[in-house]
Amino acid sequence: MSDAEAPMAHLEVEVERAVVGDDVVRAVVADLVALPDVARVAVALTEGGGRRLRFCSVRRGDGPSTELDWCHIDAYDDVPLNDVVRTGRPILAALATLEERWPWLAEQETAAGNVAAAVVPLLGASARLGGLFLLYDRPQEFGPEQREQLEGLARRTSAALHEVSARRSGHADDALEEVLDGGSAVEHTGRTASLRLLPEPTAPREARAFLAAELRHWGVDDDVIETAQLCLSEVVTNAVHHARTVADLRISVEEAVLTVVVRDFGAGAEVVAPLDGEDPLVVYGRGLMLVEAMTDRWGSEHDAGGTTVWFSIDLAEDAAP
Template identity: 40%
Template structure:
């Protein structure tokens, strides 16, 4: 589900790509539709429908299935906003004893990406972090901040923490009111400016994301530093 790719077809059509999965299905299952759930411009999971009759999966049916994913995403956001405290600042996050930590507010302006990079560069240099690690961190940071600015209209917040040789960088945006155009989603919707989160995935030790009532929080870890 993470890729956001829709998977639809008869079990015979899908057997070549997902043989083990198809083998586990009930003999009554004739077709499957698995589509992403989008919320606040991000893939948050997906849903699957199992059919006991053949399906055409023509354009009107696919449009209806995509619309269902949008509705489920909207419902998810309503639940998140109702159950999550909206006042969350990275500045308030606890810092391990002896760790270095720095926080920076990034304006809702594409030009602010350069300021965020400069902040990270000067901060990590002051902490004596190896230049190779700094270069990787800045590449990953650029993608996360650019992504946050593109998908929101309220900028984002950045926090850098170095604790016992591990660098953790967190970017939290202010939420998006934009409606996702599912027709514009490519095969890999994680791609942002050609590289996107694929680059973060390739360069970082590990990374993750969380969508809450405020917006999206994305973090990555580099170790050792």
């Protein structure tokens, strides 16, 4: 079944009148639980600067409900959804093959009569929005056609979340924060700034100066600013040297978390984590090792349009702006 033919009847109807992200999620779970052999589905959305997932699930046979039973998953918990959100790679497997990594999941869901699982990332333009989790009560082959269908369902879910949040905010690029909070009606106190960098040797210096000026204006501690500048300089240097294109810098502070995102538009090699024992004199590897060592979280995403690298630093509650 092609992406265009993927069954999303509820979503196609609801997205036109959806007001918040929860409206989209209700439609998505209704469509997913109607797929063949699917016994349970879940949707997870990242929030809090990537510190947690906002999670809800529905089992086949559950009656219709206007309320979603949300809970939270800490970003440090070793669960399949966190793995998929971090790596951007889907997990499609029989539960028996997941027993070594997640024995509690295999035992729990096997006891419930399920035999296979599909966990698919929700990919945004510059961040991973979350993931879809499907449990099957019959064996699945997960061949190319089924993989394409699942990836198509995830793409259409991400697009619907963006469309609804853009409709509410009036600008798709500024809607990401609302999507990451599931579209809930909360007061955002975060600060955001962005800058386009030219592929020139001066780009890292310009990025450092811009970041420092914004963070000082927001009242962020000097120690945090120095750490963020050092990591940003390495990331921008990589973007300039490897992509050789303009790069977009976005910085934000929300819920005591500083998040820095750099997006280039080159189609070169994918950013990968440095390997143990990698030569520390290699600039590219050294930069990533530095970012990994000095930040609380970091990640990268490569697609046909380019590469996005991000990192987050937790701020002390009494030092956050």
